[in-house]
Amino acid sequence: MKRILMLALPLALMAACSNPSQTTTKSEATPAANTATPAAAASIDATQLGANHWLLDTAVDSAGKRVDALFVRADKPVTLDFKDGRLSVSNACNGMGGGYTLEGDALSVGNMMSTNMACGEPGVMALDGLVSERLQGKLTIRSLDASQLVLAAANGDVLTFRAEPTAEARYGGEGERVFLEVDAQTKPCTHGVMRDAQCLQVREVKYNEQGLEQGKRGEWENFYGNIEGYTHQPGVRNVLRLKRFQVKNPPADASSLAYVLDMVVSSEQVGK
Structure with missing residues (x-):
């Protein structure tokens, strides 16, 4: 097993006006004053x-x-x-x-x-x-x-x-911070209109304020959907820090939750 990247978990958890121009009469204006300048x-x-x-x-x-x-x-x-x-x-x-x-x-x-x-x-x-x-x-x-x-x-x-x-602007809020471990390989899955699809395998990871993992990681589950900003690389297992947003008025066949990558906490190469 080859370690690729590990970031400190505490770091993962923490993470006017210009002066108005003077008024001049037409006779007082100089060529320099009439020169066009970029709008600021x-x-x-x-x-x-x-x-x-x-x-x-x-x-x-x-x-x-x-x-x-x-x-x-x-x-x-x-x-x-x-x-x-x-x-x-x-x-x-x-x-x-x-x-x-x-x-x-x-x-x-x-x-x-x-x-x-x-x-x-x-x-x-x-x-x-x-x-x-x-x-x-x-x-x-x-x-x-x-x-x-x-x-x-x-x-x-x-x-x-x-x-x-930004995701905050698009979804209208700050979102909820969550951590998911994504397994190295996807698995076939079927969900709604998704036929013969490949689903990410994920499980939640929980940390306390000091960055120490709490509890035991559960079983791998199919992840139906996408994680914005994340590209899965076969053979690499990641722990991701994500922002989870509520989607207002989602389509009938879509999730009411959106996940956006905040940062990759850790990565490791996993043998087949």
Whole structure:
């Protein structure tokens, strides 16, 4: 049995306004005052920032040239999440995060901490530094709405992110935290319209506030449905931290519960 990853369970359990411009008469206006500038929000709503995951869509330098090095993972764009005064970055090599503050259209990000994992994919290892040097310090929010966030970095790069609503926004609440162990292999199952399907085998795991497991794990059960954000890898058994949401008015053949991956607590390779 080969251990792949183990994170500390206690960690798993814990986890404005800009100045108004002066009024001038037509004769007082100067060419500089008439120069078009990017639209910036006078007051940035932190709630709006936190309602979405922000996926990097475009990035150009001060000369308008695309920053190709930020897109080495085409299927997994660099993603920002804002919550409780912290900015988290995913889909680089390591997970990164740091505190942030808002003042007018200025977003100030403190020193970013990260996990310490090596990545073998070409270009991915360098992503941590490339992202960190653009996000740390003071940035300008060029625009923010329900679909897009545009940030101007101190080095002149302009980063545009597209919005993807968080599970909390989609389901209308914080959800319930649960832990499920997912077995290494799926099994054939039939449920409703699902014929000759393969179901994940799961069982609940319970921990106390100190991260110590409580009670005995039960029997494996069929899991009918999907876990958002989780891709099952045959031969790998995982313990997952999930958020479970009530689905309002689900279709007749669908579950009233939705499960969203929060983090992988542990993984291990299991022999066949």
